[in-house]
Amino acid sequence: MKKILDNLDGKFDNIGEKLDNIGEKLQKTGKEAMNKTKDLAEIAKLSLAEKKAKKKILEAYAKIGREYVKLNLDNAERIMPEEFDVISAAEAEIKTIIARVRELKGMVLCPKCGAEMDADVAFCEKCGAPNTVKDDIAAALNPVCPKCQAPVEPGQDACVICGAKL
Ligand SMILES: [Zn+2]
């Protein structure tokens, strides 16, 4: 009986030791995981700092470029014609995009001051000029004969009511 109890004791000792080992391992894994998280956070921070520094360089070069072009436009255009083409094309694209967005938002430009306004208001809220753009759009959508005001179909060369040339 005593032998059996001794044996059992020994087994429990072993289990205790094993549990200690597992605890140590878990602690170690936890520390490693924490260190990894810290490293990842530092990497993210460093990448951001790198991007910021690169952006600073690009901005400085852009400033140098703009100043150079201002001082020496002919030479700049001669040296880098393709870049000037890229700029012109991009500027045209931006204009088209802005105009399309304005159209989608139901806005037009005031014919007098250039401010954006709702397409269907009567007057510009900035300068008070009448919104003639609204009439222009209506006229373009529903053309009429300039002489008798009769409706005109697209592709017509003369008014079918009064014969006026269109
Ligand atoms: Zn205006």
Ligand SMILES: [Zn+2]
């Ligand atoms: Zn007519």
